[in-house]
Amino acid sequence: MSPAPADPLEYKPLDGGWGWMVVIGAHISIGFAYATPKVLSIFFNEIQQDLGSSFSEIALISSIMLAAMYAGGPVSSAMVNRFGSRPIVMLGGLLCGVSMITASFGTSIIYLYFCIGVIGGCGLSLNLNASLIIISKYFLKRRPLANGLAMAGSPVFLCVLAPFNQYLLVNFGWRGSLLILGGLMLHCCVAGALMRPVPLPCKPPSYALEKTVEEQPNSGNTKLKKRFVKNAKKFLDFSLFKDRGFVIYLIGSIMFIFGAYAPIVFLSAYAKSQGVEEYSAAYLLSIMGFVDMFVRPGTGLIANSKLVRPRIQYFFSFALVFNGTCHLLCPLIKSYAFLVVYAVFFGIGFGMVFALIFECLMDLMGSQRFPRAVGLVTIIECFPMLLGPPAAGLLVDVYHDYKYLFLMCGSVILTGGLFLFVMNIYNYHMLDKERQKQVRASEVEMKLTPQAGTGQTEPEAKERNVALRDPENTETTD
């Protein structure tokens, strides 16, 4: 199936105005989603002492939360398609708040697994997907910039929440801190309130299925159930796998996620093994986060430019290659100064990739198929994310040397980047061929019937092709 979408966008997205408030809301939402599992680890020492469990049992809380956040993707996308982003983000914020508040009364580790891990993770997954989807609805021309700004929420909240959590822990203990953190997460509800629903001019035929469900509430339970099942199947849409571009993107991003998180987890341990003292080793991660904060919007700005926007998939593969080489070069350096430089470049590479990772998917899929696509991508990304750091840890245990970890991660990411680059060239080539075939076929039809005004459609590939040949035309509005 070529990316020329069957459902063209019937309205022109705002690309500004209230859209920037939506970006702020998405910033908050995504910030909590990515930062919370990481900053919770500050409490783990205290919780471990009070509940008397081992450190690996406690660390499982973070893993369960991350897994639930990614695995909840398809459900979240389905709900957003049905109800719109606003109620879903508000519900997600409520769930997160409730999860932290109930966790503050916990007396056993299983209780914490359920409260923080499952309920919190579900809340965060609702937040994450809904925020991404609404950005794709509100922006087209400035979408890379909007994505970059929204994704910058992750390092910003990480840098803010980490010292704040320390402060809370010292003053209120871990129970009080979880309670107050729950209150803070309720701000996702505020973010949800900002996400005003996007107006749809009229229901295009693709929504007929949901529409019939809405219009026939009394039509008997069995019919409803059948429709729901059909809906469910539709939202875990395996037909997306027929899309070449999607499969290429998926493979590239799986390879990236596999190698991306392990260096973060092991960076301070590696620094300590090189003789750096503990405080400076922890400082490396803050440097990385700080650089990340500025790189993400910057990358969005670059990706938005006339030069890069049509070739954004290549820019994405460049970012992956940059990241991979960064990791490959790390074991060569031994001194602290060079480790700082590595942390800076790591921050740059990491920020670039994450600013583009969802923008590229939106670019490939278009605003209509993006919700389903993002749900599928997040649930598939769950596996490399959970497998990556333990596999790297295994390497460290077997060889007793951190350099193999960096070599593995770097090579996996580099291969992913190169794969994306090559396959994208091939993909565009094939798309061009298909387009030319289509154009010739429609030319024949045009001679028989008048061409219906398509207005502003959103065939991303079409735009891109046009842009590649004629950059000025991407800016024209109708």
Added chain:
Amino acid sequence: MQSMKLQHGMERELCLSVCVIQLWMESATRKLQGDTRAASLLQLKGEGGGLVVLLHDAASRETRKRSSERPAHRGDRGIIIMSAIRKQLSFQILLLFISCRNINTKTLGATAPPLDPTAPLQKLERSYVLKGDSHTEKVELLNPVSLVLMCTWTGSQNKPTNITGFWSKDGKEIENSRVTVQLENKQYNLKRTFSIASEADLGSYSCDFGGEAKINFVLAVPQMGDERDKPIVSYLGDSVVVPCKLDDSKPTPNTWNWYRANETGKEQIIAGQKFSIKNDEKKTKLVIHDLTADDSGLYYCGAVYGVGITMGRVELKVISFFEPLKPFIAILVEVIILVAAILLYEKSRSKKDYTAAGNGATDQTNTLSSGENNGPEESSSMRQRKV
């Protein structure tokens, strides 16, 4: 034969009563000291056992004596046996109480267990060659030792043949330690043996060469690592675990003690209903149940070595649950206000547009330009609002 049976019965009863007394003593001591006095417990058991043996011996001796005399009546013999045994019993009980008192004084002191004075002290040697004017050397000690400290000084510019050297402890000169040091192989040597038996003997020992050069040997038990400067926070009515950890590189202490800071210094904590102590080689945990506001304050964990105790401190803060609740409620109120404000703002804008649209929306263009003007955007969004 029946008298023998009676005799055995008496013995058994007496043994039982001694055993009961012994058990009572054991439980009392356990309540008083917790696990840390296992050594003295064994002593008591040994003594108690010894008492039982003594009693056995005494009773059997008496019965043998009596049986050899062949008393006239069975009853008489029984009475005689009983009186003899009663004498023995009173004597033994007296012994028991004396040893009990002995144990009591041993357990309540917060010092290291007393040494066996007859065992020879381990010998340890420490030396240092000084090139400048002063140096400090750390010596880590675990158990009582006989320490030989040797100081060597290469001398200053002019090297007189004889200088006066002396030793001092903690800044105060040790009596009769002044000696004349001769220059041998261009070096001055001072050597002295110290007997380090208890915590009082630890400190800073210095050898001083005529006031010009000084080497300090700081004798101490292995110190705790960096203690946490942040307090442990817990809530009223909750229970908390206060941990203390010794660095892995340091040797395992004999045992751990916990102390509570009060006005007059440190007071040892005894395990009971409120406190329980869990020791695990290089780690220890103090569990405090049913926290009250009085439980806030400083707690000290002491790792007990043969020659002294090394202290670590932890601060505990007990707060009521209302303290975090106040900021939480403030945040909750703020969130509700923000959400209400945003939704109300939106409603008011859409109402305005309804009225504006009613008055003539023909001028307003259909296109949603990407500029910052909200007018046309609002009207079109009103027209096509998705609920």
